[in-house]
Amino acid sequence: FEAEYKLYELEELLPPSFMRISKSTIVNMDYIYSITRNLTASSVIEFNGSKKTVLVSRGYYKALTERLNTRKGIGEVK
Numbered sequence: 001f002e003a004e005y006k007l008y009e010l011e012e013l014l015p016p017s018f019m020r021i022s023k024s025t026i027v028n029m030d031y032i033y034s035i036t037r038n039l040t041a042s043s044v045i046e047f048n049g050s051k052k053t054v055l056v057s058r059g060y061y062k063a064l065t066e067r068l069n070t071r072k073g074i075g076e077v078k
Contacts, residue, residue, distance in 0.1 A: 021045070021056040021064055029068060037061070 003010060011020055017030045027045065035056065036044045042055035056064055 019060075019064060019067060021054070021060045023057065025054055025056075027054060029064075029071065032068065035061075035065070 005013065007020060007024070007026060010026060011018070014026065018026050018028050020026050022042070031047045031050075033046045033048045036046075038044070042057055043061055045054050045056055047053075
C-alpha cells in the first residue's frame with residue numbers, strides 16, 4: 001500500500017498489533033503464521049490465509065519474536 005505518511009509516522013498511528021520489521025515494511029502481527037529464521041540473511045514471514053511472504057531484517061528479528069512471545073504468552077521462539 002502507498003500512504004502519505006512516513007513509516008515512523010504510521011508506526012505511531014497504527015494499533016499495537018502493527019510492527020516495523022524492516023526499513024520499508026510494517027506488518028500486522030495478528031496475521032503472522034510462521035517465521036523461518038535465516039542466520040545469514042533476512043528471515044521470511046508467512047501470513048494466515050495468504051501466499052504472501054515478506055522479509056524481516058536481522059536487526060528487527062529479536063524485537064519481533066519478543067513481542068510475539070509476549071502477546072501469545074509462550075516461551076522463547078528460536
